[in-house]
Amino acid sequence: MTPLIDVQQVNKAFGGLQVIDNCSIRVEKGSITGMIGPNGAGKSTLFNLMAGALSPDSGRILLEGEDITALSADQRFHKGLLRTFQIAHEFSQMSALENLMMVPPQQAGENLFTAWLKPGLVRREEAEVHRRALEVIDFIGLHHVRNELAGNLSGGQKKLLELGRTMMTNAKIVLLDEIAAGVNRTLLGDLISNIERLNREMGYTFLVIEHDMDMIARLCDPVIVLAQGQVMVEGHIEDIQNNPDVIDAYFGAGAA
Numbered sequence: 001m002t003p004l005i006d007v008q009q010v011n012k013a014f015g016g017l018q019v020i021d022n023c024s025i026r027v028e029k030g031s032i033t034g035m036i037g038p039n040g041a042g043k044s045t046l047f048n049l050m051a052g053a054l055s056p057d058s059g060r061i062l063l064e065g066e067d068i069t070a071l072s073a074d075q076r077f078h079k080g081l082l083r084t085f086q087i088a089h090e091f092s093q094m095s096a097l098e099n100l101m102m103v104p105p106q107q108a109g110e111n112l113f114t115a116w117l118k119p120g121l122v123r124r125e126e127a128e129v130h131r132r133a134l135e136v137i138d139f140i141g142l143h144h145v146r147n148e149l150a151g152n153l154s155g156g157q158k159k160l161l162e163l164g165r166t167m168m169t170n171a172k173i174v175l176l177d178e179i180a181a182g183v184n185r186t187l188l189g190d191l192i193s194n195i196e197r198l199n200r201e202m203g204y205t206f207l208v209i210e211h212d213m214d215m216i217a218r219l220c221d222p223v224i225v226l227a228q229g230q231v232m233v234e235g236h237i238e239d240i241q242n243n244p245d246v247i248d249a250y251f252g253a254g255a256a
């Protein structure tokens with residue numbers, strides 16, 4: 001089967017430092033794939049290459065078999081490749097619900113000509129976005145804070161809202177970068193179950209970078225271990241936890 005994401009022999013250097021070194025990974029459709037590795041292994045750089053925030057020096061990145069290496073981050077977003085983002089400062093003064101309503105790309109109302117020529121269409125689209133945002137806020141369990149300013153939400157609630165924003169689009173794969181950081185255990189449980197439901201009920205594929213091993217163990221299969229810009233090993237979490245090379249890589253780098 002064609003993998004959803006296929007990173008083929010990608011290289012990226014910063015100055016003289018080869019951060020991603022002839023790296024190939026595949027993310028299968030329908031999986032929640034984890035990516036772990038010691039500090040400085042190149043995980044965030046690889047995410048940036050996949051999301052289109054960085055260009056590789058060589059190699060290719062395919063999305064459902066299509067070469068997207070030359071596409072911008074925005075073009076990749078429209079193809080359903082999403083990366084969660086911190087809520088931007090300017091959105092902190094909007095309510096949680098309004099933050100969700102900001103997301104859908106290509107709203108007719110954003111186009112002045114459409115607004116002028118087809119006001120009925122714009123109103124229908126806005127009503128649809130509002131209806132969808134209410135559904136999403138229920139799904140992520142934030143109905144009770146829907147009218148709170150996003151800036152007043154707790155760290156964990158902001159992460160849930162980030163996840164909700166991905167649901168306002170037609171995501172195929174969501175790249176989650178350290179989403180557990182700073183989230184209390186109760187809300188982390190909510191996040192994990194929401195990710196599982198999105199995967200199971202809505203067919204989302206996830207690639208998850210995480211230092212929190214509990215979260216990786218509960219959520220991810222398979223798990224890819226990156227070290228020095230290369231895949232060291234890939235497999236079930238139990239096999240990885242007992243792999244002497246992985247233990248060495250972690251202790252050697254002094255990481256958690």
Ligand SMILES: Nc1ncnc2c1ncn2[C@@H]1O[C@H](COP(=O)(O)OP(=O)(O)OP(=O)(O)O)[C@@H](O)[C@H]1O
Binds near residue numbers: 014015039042045046
């Ligand atoms: N824009 C950049 N310019 C120069 N060096 C960079 C840049 N981005 C990353 N690096 C270097 O590339 C290496 C890999 O960094 P990266 O952030 O991808 O690792 P990581 O595995 O995500 O680490 P961590 O787990 O600590 O977040 C590090 O040595 C880092 O200093």
